[in-house]
Amino acid sequence: MARLPExxxxxxxxxxxxxxxxxxxxxQNAETPIIAVGDVVLAHLGKAGCAPAVSVIDGRTQRGxxxxxxxxxxxxxxxxxxxxxxxxxxxxELVEAIETGLESDEPTRIVVNGEExxxxxxxxxxxxxxxxxxxxxxxxGMVAVPVEGAVKATARGLLERLERDPxxxxxxx
Numbered sequence: 170m171a172r173l174p175e176x177x178x179x180x181x182x183x184x185x186x187x188x189x190x191x192x193x194x195x196x197q198n199a200e201t202p203i204i205a206v207g208d209v210v211l212a213h214l215g216k217a218g219c220a221p222a223v224s225v226i227d228g229r230t231q232r233g234x235x236x237x238x239x240x241x242x243x244x245x246x247x248x249x250x251x252x253x254x255x256x257x258x259x260x261x262e263l264v265e266a267i268e269t270g271l272e273s274d275e276p277t278r279i280v281v282n283g284e285e286x287x288x289x290x291x292x293x294x295x296x297x298x299x300x301x302x303x304x305x306x307x308x309x310g311m312v313a314v315p316v317e318g319a320v321k322a323t324a325r326g327l328l329e330r331l332e333r334d335p336x337x338x339x340x341x342x
Contacts, residue, residue, distance in 0.1 A: 171331040173257045173287060180330055184306050185289070185323060186314035192217035195313050199301040202271070204292045206285055206304040208235055210311050212242035214303065220244035221303070223270035225263075225288040227254075227281040231307060247275030256284040259331070264291045264338045271295055287331075289314070293324040294340040 173181065189195035192213040202222035205211045211224045224246065228235065250269070252262040263281065267288065270277030281288070292302050293316055302314040314320055325340060 170261065171259045171287075171328065171333040171337050173331055177330045181287075181327060184309070184312040185293070185320060186302075186312045188306050188310045188312050190310040192219065192311065195303065195311055199303070199313055200299045200315065202296070202300050204267075204271070204296055204300060204302045206288045206292060206302065208239050208243070210303050210305045211244070212239040213311060215242045215244035220246070220276045222273075222300075223267060223277050223279065223292070225267065225279045225281060225285045225292070227283065227285045229284075230305075244276070246278035248273060248277045249280060250277065251280045251282065254281045254283040254285065254288070257287070258283070259287045259291060259328075261338055263288060264295070267291050268295050271297075290324050290328050291338070291340075293320055294328070 196217055196219055205214055205221040205224040208226045209230050211226055214221060250266045252266045254260045254263045266279045270279060289302060289304050293314060296302060296316045298316055300316040304312050306312045
């Protein structure tokens with residue numbers, strides 16, 4: 170497991186990509202596969218007709234209950250996996266689920282018991298070059314992160330700021 174120390178929280182606040190207010194404009198600029206992190210992001214993508222290759226959700230938004238439209242707008246997924254991932258952490262179980270989802274030919278939904286916020290890091294590090302990671306930026310919109318070398322280096326640097334168990338996953342260069 171990896172844990173985000175309180176002292177490092179500010180390092181994770183800036184968007185890692187361009188912020189979009191609409192899913193339609195985001196999708197015009199996105200490459201596939203698309204990996205979505207967050208219930209509201211997934212709902213907006215679903216309303217725009219996009220079923221991400223992998224989605225990671227926790228059934229909450231900003232630690233509150235979801236509106237009904239969010240539940241209804243989420244696109245269907247062929248495979249659903251449930252994982253434990255406490256708030257402020259990345260578990261090996263979450264990393265494995267993202268990796269398995271990316272290997273699948275069918276849309277995969279990962280339902281987190283806990284919190285999915287930090288799933289962006291393993292998603293970036295596991296996604297193939299050219300993929301797009303989409304996550305929510307509270308009060309601003311959706312962030313589209315094109316997966317390429319510089320972004321992977323930034324994600325690796327953020328991962329290094331986490332307190333990690335010795336046996337925790339080490340991303341491949």
